[in-house]
Each structure stands twice: as C-alpha cells, then as structure tokens.
Amino acid sequence: MCGIVGMISQEEFTTIELLKALKRLEYRGYDSVGYATVEGILQKDTGEIDGFLKTVPEHRTRAAISHTRWATHGGVTKENAHPHAACGNLFFIVHNGIIENYERLRDQLHGHNYVSETDTEIIAHFIEEKIRNGLTVRESIETFIAEAKGTYAVLLLPRGEEKIYAFKKDSPLVLGIVPEGFVVSSDIYAFSDRSQKAIFFEDYEMAEVTATDYMFFKHGMPIAKEIKEFKVTYTEIKKDFPHYMIKEIHEQPAVAERLVTSLKTDQKHKLDRLSDLVRQARKVVFVAAGTSYHASLLGVHFFHETGVETQTIIASEFRNYVTCDEDTLVVAISQSGETMDVLKALKYAREQGARIASIVNVPYSTIQRMSELSLEILTGQEICVASTKTYTNQVIALLALAQKFGYDVNLDTISQRIKECIDTHEGQVKILARELRDCQDIYLIGRGLSYPVARESALKLKEIAYVHAEGMMGGELKHGTIALIEDGTPVVCLIPDEDYEMESNTREVQARGARAIIISNNSEFSPDFLLETSSDGKFAILATVVGQMLAYYIAKERGLPIDKPRNLAKSVTVE
Ligand code: M6R
Numbered sequence: 001m002c003g004i005v006g007m008i009s010q011e012e013f014t015t016i017e018l019l020k021a022l023k024r025l026e027y028r029g030y031d032s033v034g035y036a037t038v039e040g041i042l043q044k045d046t047g048e049i050d051g052f053l054k055t056v057p058e059h060r061t062r063a064a065i066s067h068t069r070w071a072t073h074g075g076v077t078k079e080n081a082h083p084h085a086a087c088g089n090l091f092f093i094v095h096n097g098i099i100e101n102y103e104r105l106r107d108q109l110h111g112h113n114y115v116s117e118t119d120t121e122i123i124a125h126f127i128e129e130k131i132r133n134g135l136t137v138r139e140s141i142e143t144f145i146a147e148a149k150g151t152y153a154v155l156l157l158p159r160g161e162e163k164i165y166a167f168k169k170d171s172p173l174v175l176g177i178v179p180e181g182f183v184v185s186s187d188i189y190a191f192s193d194r195s196q197k198a199i200f201f202e203d204y205e206m207a208e209v210t211a212t213d214y215m216f217f218k219h220g221m222p223i224a225k226e227i228k229e230f231k232v233t234y235t236e237i238k239k240d241f242p243h244y245m246i247k248e249i250h251e252q253p254a255v256a257e258r259l260v261t262s263l264k265t266d267q268k269h270k271l272d273r274l275s276d277l278v279r280q281a282r283k284v285v286f287v288a289a290g291t292s293y294h295a296s297l298l299g300v301h302f303f304h305e306t307g308v309e310t311q312t313i314i315a316s317e318f319r320n321y322v323t324c325d326e327d328t329l330v331v332a333i334s335q336s337g338e339t340m341d342v343l344k345a346l347k348y349a350r351e352q353g354a355r356i357a358s359i360v361n362v363p364y365s366t367i368q369r370m371s372e373l374s375l376e377i378l379t380g381q382e383i384c385v386a387s388t389k390t391y392t393n394q395v396i397a398l399l400a401l402a403q404k405f406g407y408d409v410n411l412d413t414i415s416q417r418i419k420e421c422i423d424t425h426e427g428q429v430k431i432l433a434r435e436l437r438d439c440q441d442i443y444l445i446g447r448g449l450s451y452p453v454a455r456e457s458a459l460k461l462k463e464i465a466y467v468h469a470e471g472m473m474g475g476e477l478k479h480g481t482i483a484l485i486e487d488g489t490p491v492v493c494l495i496p497d498e499d500y501e502m503e504s505n506t507r508e509v510q511a512r513g514a515r516a517i518i519i520s521n522n523s524e525f526s527p528d529f530l531l532e533t534s535s536d537g538k539f540a541i542l543a544t545v546v547g548q549m550l551a552y553y554i555a556k557e558r559g560l561p562i563d564k565p566r567n568l569a570k571s572v573t574v575e
Pocket of ligand 1: 289290291292293333334335336337338339342385386387388459463569570571572
C-alpha cells in the first residue's frame with residue numbers, strides 16, 4: 001500500500017511527468033498525494049492525483065520524489081501526506097510500510113518538532129539527528145536500518161544535491177534504468193512504459209542513485225546487483241470503456257488465450273516442473289488472500305477431483321493453522337506478488353523447510369523472487385482495484401496444473417466461452433443491476449465448484465458496489481443465515497449441471513420468499529443465466545464473469561468510484 005516514485009535524470013523533467021509515473025501506482029492507495037523536488041519545492045494534499053494535478057503549478061527539475069498514500073498511521077490530512085521533512089528541512093522522505101517501533105525511536109530523540117501523526121515522520125527526524133551527530137547520510141540510514149522495526153521502502157531526497165537514497169525492508173522497491181537516468185519506485189509499472197530493465201532491492205539493501213550512476217550497499221558494504229530484463233503488457237488506455245474494471249472484464253478472452261498458449265509453449269517446462277514438485281511433496285498447501293484465495297479454493301477442488309488432496313489457507317492465518325516441513329510444498333497465489341500476509345506466510349513456511357512455488361502476475365515481484373518456481377499468469381497490468389482478469393487466469397493456471405493429474409477440462413475453448421458469456425449476458429446483467437440497485441443485502445450460494453464463485457462474486461459486490469454480500473456454501477445456509485431471508489431478498493444460486501442438492505437449497509430459499517437468481521449450465525433449472533459450458537472449471541470461470549459484471553453494473557447504477565473503491569488499495573503491502 002502506498003506508491004512511491006523517485007526520478008533522477010540528466011535532463012530536466014516536469015513534476016507533471018513525475019505525477020504521471022506516480023499515477024500508474026495509484027492503485028496502491030489514493031488517500032493523498034505529494035512530491036518534493038531537489039530545489040526544495042514541496043507540494044502535497046489529500047485526494048487523488050488527477051485532482052492534485054489541476055491545483056499544483058508545474059516545476060522543472062532533475063531530481064524529485066513522490067508518494068500516493070493509503071493511510072495507516074494518522075488520518076487522511078494534508079499534514080499526514082508525504083513527503084515529510086525533519087526540523088532542519090535537510091531532505092525529504094517518502095515511505096511505504098509501517099515503522100512499528102516509531103514511538104520508541106521518537107523517545108530516543110530530543111528537541112524535535114513533529115508536525116504529522118504518521119509513523120513515517122520519525123524516519124526523517126531520526127536520520128537528521130544522526131547527520132547532526134556527524135554521520136554521513138549513508139551511515140545515518142544504516143543506523144536507521146539497524147534500529148527500525150517494521151516494514152519500509154523509503155526514498156530520501158537531499159535538498160540541493162541531485163541524489164536519491166533508497167532503502168527497504170519487506171516493502172517492495174525497484175530501480176528502473178531509463179534512457180535519461182533512473183526511476184526508483186514501489187514497482188515496475190512506474191517506468192515499464194519506458195524501460196524493461198530494472199534492479200530489484202532485497203531486504204536491508206540501500207542504493208545511492210545519481211543521474212548517471214548508482215551504488216548498492218548492504219550493512220554498509222558495497223554489493224553488486226544484477227540488472228533484470230522483464231516483459232509486461234502495458235495497458236493504460238481505457239479506450240471505449242468508462243472504467244478499467246469493465247475494460248478488464250472484456251479483456252478476459254484475450255488474456256485467457258495468451259495464458260493457455262503460453263502454458264503449452266514458453267511456460268510448458270515450468271508447468272511440468274511445478275507438477276513434479278506437487279508429486280514429490282507429501283503435503284501441498286496453497287496460500288493467498290482475497291480474490292486469489294478464492295482461486296486457490298478452486299485449485300483445491302480441481303485437485304480433489306483427481307484424487308490429490310491439497311489444502312488452502314488465507315495468508316494472514318497461515319501461521320496459526322499450518323505446520324510445514326521439508327516435504328511440504330507451499331504454492332502462493334498472488335496477482336501483485338507483494339501481498340504482505342502472503343510474504344509473511346512464505347517466510348514462516350521457508351523457516352520450517354518447506355519448498356515454495358507461486359502463481360503470480362507481476363514479474364520479479366517479491367513472491368516470485370522467493371519461489372523456486374513461479375508460473376506467470378500474463379494478464380498485463382490490472383488497474384482496477386478489484387481483480388477480474390487476474391482471477392480468471394489464476395484459475396486457468398490451476399486448471400492446467402490439475403490437468404497434469406488427470407483433471408478433465410478443455411482449456412482451448414475457455415477464451416471463446418468467456419467471450420460468448422460476456423456477449424450473451426451483459427445486457428441482461430444491466431437490467432438485473434437496475435432492479436437490484438437499492439438492495440441492501442445479497443446472498444450467494446454454491447457447492448463444490450460453485451462455492452468459490454459465490455465467495456468471489458460476493459467480494460466483488462462488497463468492494464465495488466458496497467452491497468453487503470455473503471458468499472456461502474449452499475448446505476450451510478440453513479444452519480443460521482437463512483434467518484435473514486425475507487420476502488424479495490436476492491439470493492444468487494449457482495447450480496452446475498446436475499447439482500440437485502444446490503437445486504434443493506435454491507427451493508429452500510425460494511420457499512422463504514427469496515428472489516432467487518439462478519446461474520446454471522442446465523436448462524432444466526430454468527436459470528436466469530444459462531451458461532454454455534460443461535461442468536468443469538469453465539463453469540466456475542463463466543459464473544464468476546457474470547458475478548463480476550453484476551457487481552460492476554450495480555456499482556455503476558449507484559454512481560460509485562468503481563476503479564478506486566473507498567478504503568481499499570490493490571496491493572496490500574502491510575499486515
Ligand atoms: O495481489 P494479491 O492477489 O496477493 O492480492 C490479494 C488481495 O488483496 C486481492 O485479491 C483483493 O482481494 C482484490 N483486490 C479483490 O478484488
């Protein structure tokens with residue numbers, strides 16, 4: 001959470017260019033925005049980058065840092081917006097992460113005047129005090145690294161000196177090599193339109209960057225770092241779509257096809273090796289959060305169908321429920337590859353000797369770098385905070401893996417089926433969304449294949465449409481929640497093929513007055529949405545696509561900020 005971008009260049013650039021690069025990271029948080037230049041110009045405010053751009057004058061500079069915030073410590077105020085400076089204004093700081101012992105560090109310092117409620121400000125005062133005591137900037141940063149607890153990716157810009165210091169622990173940080181100089185940022189998307197060359201920071205590393213050179217250090221010693229070349233499909237333009245979410249929903253046939261092809265060609269070898277790792281393991285555990293967790297639930301189901309037992313656990317609870325050893329394979333599923341809860345779970349698993357593999361979207365993300373093997377889902381950047389196309393491709397990757405163990409699914413038709421599903425049902429979803437515009441609660445029920453779909457669609461309805469939605473196991477509803485069903489309560493019933501138990505659950509809610517909305521591939525159930533597919537993983541993908549569209553169009557009916565829903569950030573890099 002929070003995006004940071006620093007730019008340093010042999011040629012002048014404008015602060016508008018800096019903010020445009022920052023905008024590509026806005027999915028990481030959008031509570032406030034700010035920047036500082038080497039000349040000492042500091043601008044910051046609450047709100048999003050587009051609004052900010054309209055109010056700030058343009059400056060030309062050769063070194064500047066910027067920040068888009070997802071508030072953790074301290075409310076959404078101008079004072080709490082980054083960059084921060086210390087009393088002497090020697091330099092500016094931007095930070096992503098949480099300094100857990102900031103109060104203890106503050107107690108060590110004397111005579112400082114704090115102007116914000118953030119944990120970040122302590123970094124500035126701490127380093128400034130060390131500099132005042134005679135240490136160099138680098139030594140002061142090393143002292144901070146030695147004493148700070150928590151997570152951080154920090155950029156430090158000295159006033160009047162064209163140099164950026166960058167250092168990190170747990171939060172992501174990357175140095176992009178662009179033609180005129182360097183970009184230091186939370187992730188590659190800040191510069192991936194200009195360069196595909198980067199150096200990824202590991203924990204406790206620091207870099208001193210000028211417009212022409214850089215040096216990396218760890219524990220005070222210079223270290224050599226490798227330049228990596230990466231590939232991303234960059235998609236910034238919304239084209240004919242009013243929101244990224246609907247654009248990304250419509251991209252699903254294309255990205256699905258790209259992945260299916262890659263799993264048979266470029267990534268075939270990796271898929272084979274991943275299936276070997278699964279075979280060798282005594283225990284296979286998926287770990288993920290949010291939407292990626294729902295994809296992993298489907299993974300467990302697909303494997304179960306082949307007779308291979310696996311399990312999945314929400315990342316933030318991994319340590320409380322799972323034990324690992326050297327015969328355990330932990331497979332992380334993550335769009336960003338940076339979700340802190342997943343990273344912490346992987347560190348815990350690694351300490352216990354487990355082997356680590358992953359399925360990620362962002363190349364060279366921390367989770368990918370922690371994995372001995374990582375499949376990429378190749379969707380290109382997903383800009384809307386709500387995951388859509390990345391979920392679909394996570395499920396496809398899991399289907400391809402389960403296929404290696406005998407799961408029966410034709411991956412070649414997935415892309416076409418998704419396209420038909422969108423073409424056939426989008427109009428009807430719009431009508432339903434109008435009907436459900438003012439509803440307070442929606443329940444979604446499924447079993448087996450359709451249970452993760454119920455949960456994923458509910459998550460979309462909550463985060464985008466702000467509807468209280470519960471995705472449940474059909475069998476569990478009558479153990480309590482059915483008490484909430486009243487006349488007209490919408491209940492989405494997901495009935496794959498001949499799932500007569502799900503059909504009974506549907507009748508049960510209808511008998512209590514629910515407005516059942518049936519999604520099925522079996523015309524016998526007179527579904528509202530008849531999906532043209534067999535009852536394998538494709539059903540789960542198509543039914544979710546209907547759920548995605550429903551959430552989108554209800555949110556649109558309600559006039560909500562679909563791509564940037566309140567309180568959320570796409571990349572959850574704090575615990
Ligand atoms: O990047 P990750 O896949 O690890 O992110 C996990 C969740 O934060 C994410 O799936 C979140 O639930 C989605 N934005 C929901 O649409």
